[in-house]
Amino acid sequence: MTVVACAGYENGRRIADLGIEDCASFLGPPGRFVWIGLHEPSAEVLANLQRQFGLHELAVEDAFRAHQRPKIDVYDRSLFLVLRTARLEGDGVLYGETHVFVGCGYVITVRHGASASYLPVRERCEATPALLGNGEDFVLYAIMDFVVDNYIPIVTAIEDQVDEIDDAVRAGVMSHETIHRIAHLRRELLRLRRTVAPMLDVCGRLQRFDMPFIDPPVRPYYTDVYDHVLHVNESIDILRDVLAAAFETHLLLASNRQNDVTRKLAGWAAILAVPTAIAGIYGMNFEHMPELSQVWAYPAVLLVILAVCVTLYLRFKRIGWL
Amino acid sequence: MTVVACAGYENGRRIADLGIEDCASFLGPPGRFVWIGLHEPSAEVLANLQRQFGLHELAVEDAFRAHQRPKIDVYDRSLFLVLRTARLEGDGVLYGETHVFVGCGYVITVRHGASASYLPVRERCEATPALLGNGEDFVLYAIMDFVVDNYIPIVTAIEDQVDEIDDAVRAGVMSHETIHRIAHLRRELLRLRRTVAPMLDVCGRLQRFDMPFIDPPVRPYYTDVYDHVLHVNESIDILRDVLAAAFETHLLLASNRQNDVTRKLAGWAAILAVPTAIAGIYGMNFEHMPELSQVWAYPAVLLVILAVCVTLYLRFKRIGWL
């Protein structure tokens, strides 16, 4: 099913369900427009729409290619937008793409990959006819708002994980698993940022410049979307900073711990080397070792060993090695 | 209690305490305006004010949502601002949010979370009627000035802690505790910067552009607020640099210390291995070991061991290993 929905609207109310082949004939009286939702459509469907609405050749070509950068192309009195979508699905993030053709009398969305259906947007718009009466520019706003709102739970989920990790680091040194988890989150953030950052340009341009058919009363809505993208983008940057700082902190802690271990190792090695060395000497088989025949020699040597070991131990303790 | 205060002003003097339901009726004669302070108000209160003052729908929607980015929205002849507040409370920092609607004849503040009450601002304004006579734009200035001034003690407190840490680092290598404290401060600075940096945009826009109802005589006051935010922001950046440099310094010191310890360990291990190895040889039980029966053998071996150890010790001392 490539055509998800195709309906005609007049003054903000849905008044006709149209066939895709000749929906342009619905137009004519002012205040009317067609809203078409497609999902990975065939070349014929797009060629048909291109003919009906006079879509630009380059835009139609682009609409077939996935994996594009979010962008906004302005053709005379029509727009072509590439939006990158992302939504949380279980533990993972599903990325998709939506291409939107907007012009006088039509809004056409073309979904690719895991991009979510826009039926909820349509329903919400139809529930507020006063706003939908603003026309095509309001529909475009509603779509973009939906796309951007879907970014927010992803950021929140990553924020939760970062907080967990931060607590873990505070409790001690990171485990291998934590390091891998951080690396994974950093990668996820890079990917998300690649989606969100160019959306910032797109929204910024829609909000700032005199775009065709964005009427003044609708403009504040675009400013609102822009603020949301800005917020998401900023959150991503902060999270990246937090993770980078966690890495640095860990490096310092690990280097401190390495120092501690090496000093402990050195300390005990020194203490234990004392009995070995002294005992080795009295284990030699020379015939003439006068001490060997003394009654007090054995306990004396044991005492000496003990004394040296205790002295070393106390000294190492004092300088903080043990 | 959602309505903290609601008063009518004329030429800089408070002349009436108004009910929230029909305060707009106070307006009319020129030089009059209403200043309303709300704290997490109910939907009805806001809807009522929206009707009375014609607030924009999007602004009212925003005023219910906490956790927004500081921003300034311009609607025709009115402004909607989101300000992020922060103040020192004991050892911690309390973050809050204040939303401000300003337009011809009204200033409405909506506090969320830990945002401090603006009653002191109101009192200070009422104490200088000449300035308050400037009208709504001066009230907005007074609020922003208050918000920004509350940032400064936080920065000062962090600066004091950073100085302490810096002294600690200068005295030697950081302890685990110091590293955790630095990590904590870095995080705190990131959070504070997230609050202050967008305030820079907000103040910058108010100061630079031809904003509705910011009269020329009031503009220098906004420049003043802008300078303060700039100062706070700069201090935060400097502190971040100082802490990052402290981290780097520590890494170098730790790597130097690790080197010292390893060399000490290597040196003593070498010295103590000598008696062990020699004594081991004369501890072997071969029947034919001619040295064993010599009278001078035992003292000679002891001397050799001593000589080798002393030589090694001196050599290691000379190359700086011990």
Added chain:
Amino acid sequence: MTVVACAGYENGRRIADLGIEDCASFLGPPGRFVWIGLHEPSAEVLANLQRQFGLHELAVEDAFRAHQRPKIDVYDRSLFLVLRTARLEGDGVLYGETHVFVGCGYVITVRHGASASYLPVRERCEATPALLGNGEDFVLYAIMDFVVDNYIPIVTAIEDQVDEIDDAVRAGVMSHETIHRIAHLRRELLRLRRTVAPMLDVCGRLQRFDMPFIDPPVRPYYTDVYDHVLHVNESIDILRDVLAAAFETHLLLASNRQNDVTRKLAGWAAILAVPTAIAGIYGMNFEHMPELSQVWAYPAVLLVILAVCVTLYLRFKRIGWL
């Protein structure tokens, strides 16, 4: 062979194959232009063309020098472009350069080094006379599109390698070989970026400014090329970030692993030092060591050694050293 092709076009159709010496005489009727493809031409050929088409002296001088930065020079009503080309050839990347002179009635491409032939571009253009009828500006677009499209497989190939490496890192610590491979990829990315980044300026200028003879209907095509370069450039930046993050992750993992090994070493060294020290003491040859003659002494000592070793082992196990 320095002259690869030299043909005359009218209204988008090739109507004549021209000699290089007097091809300018073909011009005259409106809608005609000459498209010349050269490969490392001799000075005479270029001097001849300079005379025929009035090319600027500096541009001609530049056309002899390889290893230039991509750039666009505007001379009155003509352009001179330096494009850096790159294409995948086996496992390596071949870099080349193409210089383009464009003006009223002519397009001259001068290839240097490994720059690919533009015959496919010519064929594709001749296959769509309606588009080619746009004239010289469309030819330039077609060339630039070809150059930029050749970057994409290189980025894709590097992306594949980065993904492989990322999997390898996830599986454990990097080998020396992996580190060298990453270093190699980083260098390759630096080199590619040096090619692509200035192309961004070139395409941006062609798309934005009022360039001579880029007619409005052709402009969207340049926007399209610009979007592709932007996409390639962004991909390169992301890859650089990913590799840098992989380096950082590895450093942490390696420091963790070093800690583990050192602690294991310290733990076993301590355990094994116990029997050595105790056995050393009872290996001394004193005549008066009362324990030696006890029947229970030997098993008792063995038990003590075992007990101390097991205790140490369990303790090290509990604190995670073993």
Added chain:
Amino acid sequence: MTVVACAGYENGRRIADLGIEDCASFLGPPGRFVWIGLHEPSAEVLANLQRQFGLHELAVEDAFRAHQRPKIDVYDRSLFLVLRTARLEGDGVLYGETHVFVGCGYVITVRHGASASYLPVRERCEATPALLGNGEDFVLYAIMDFVVDNYIPIVTAIEDQVDEIDDAVRAGVMSHETIHRIAHLRRELLRLRRTVAPMLDVCGRLQRFDMPFIDPPVRPYYTDVYDHVLHVNESIDILRDVLAAAFETHLLLASNRQNDVTRKLAGWAAILAVPTAIAGIYGMNFEHMPELSQVWAYPAVLLVILAVCVTLYLRFKRIGWL
């Protein structure tokens, strides 16, 4: 003494020493202006001047507060500047602040903290009446030039120390003391940069924009000051880069050295473990060890030990461990 000097000038010549209370009465004839130097003045003095010259309230308020960011405030036809001063005093740097009010007919400097006296500036100006005849804008230039010139010896002093450190690093690995010295210099550079960087904005604005009462003939002088600040700022950035690079170099050297030491330790430990292990075996007290009774056994074991040790030694030498 809060009033350092207060004099009236006409056409570049000092013609009157004025009392602070009614110096504004000196004005009137064109080409006249008053130049007042204050040091931490009392509130009354400033209030008096505010009345006489119509200084802006906010500017006067600021003039009481130290620790401000360098800035320039433009009020109608007058300026208020905050300049941060720094000068070398013995081994340390003394930071201070000077606030300047400039307007038609007056220049007022207010020094805070360690800011140097401007008497030398006054003397130099009075020595060149032709230049001083340019009026208030030239006086402001002279003050700023003096402030900026005082930065230069500080940078030079730090450069000298950095060169010394660089030589020390080249000679080998850094000592703890050197690391601390670098950390100290980095901090000093941060502090100096905090002073100089905003001065860049101040000078840039004075040079670029159409400022009130900066006459065209005086503008090149401001460009000159701007160039000096730019130079100082650039030097600071370079020094920061040099010190950061020194840190990185040291980390590499230290890691190399750590490797060397560890390998040496490992090598000698292996060599010395050989006689210990072999001698240990022949030190066992078994009754039936046939080798023990052979005449050649002892020298043979000694030879084996020697051979193994020498072999190991040579091998470690060859792979560069010893």
Added chain:
Amino acid sequence: MTVVACAGYENGRRIADLGIEDCASFLGPPGRFVWIGLHEPSAEVLANLQRQFGLHELAVEDAFRAHQRPKIDVYDRSLFLVLRTARLEGDGVLYGETHVFVGCGYVITVRHGASASYLPVRERCEATPALLGNGEDFVLYAIMDFVVDNYIPIVTAIEDQVDEIDDAVRAGVMSHETIHRIAHLRRELLRLRRTVAPMLDVCGRLQRFDMPFIDPPVRPYYTDVYDHVLHVNESIDILRDVLAAAFETHLLLASNRQNDVTRKLAGWAAILAVPTAIAGIYGMNFEHMPELSQVWAYPAVLLVILAVCVTLYLRFKRIGWL
């Protein structure tokens, strides 16, 4: 010798060799200009020229000071430029400075330090009178082109060294010497960048803005110089990136190698500790050790020792420690 050359030109041809004292009298007929080359001139010479050509006081002051930042000062209808020169001389780089006064009818170059003589520039200009006929702006171009061209061999020389180092790193870990060489190159690049980066501004301003007396036909030449500086600057940045990446790669390799060595050390220490511990036990002198009198005991212990050592060896081999 401070006056290197002083000649008068008319329509691109040298028509007179002038004395420095009254060369301005040569001017008058249109198309004439004077080109003077000075090397560290005395104050009198400059004062004389200042009088003759009306040079600005600040420019003349600057012309005495060395160690300035490259800059361009615009005075009404004349320019003052500070150019930093650099050229390869043996293994080192010689830095110098050239100050240029340009105005209607004169070009004056003032060389400081190791700045190369401009006689070759003069000769080359005189060889192409058609170009030199463009006047003073062409002379300035020729000088700047010469200065910029001298940067290129320096960059190439550093590139060669970086390639060598890169090969060395690829072959294994860096030696101390290599690290010092990299540190040296980084410093050299910093110094070179300090020279080139501000030249970028100077050239950019000359190319972009409407400068006095840079006629339209000469402007493309300035664009050409600008492109060269851009190229040099970019090469420097790339080299800095390459060296920084080499440092990072080395850190990873060194940390890997350290791991390898530590694990080898730990492995062999464990293996060799086994015979020492077991032999120690049977070297004890207890009277009642039943095993000692068994015939099979000695070979059995030897076998046990061998078995444990081989098992450990194989196990360490399997986990990659040996």
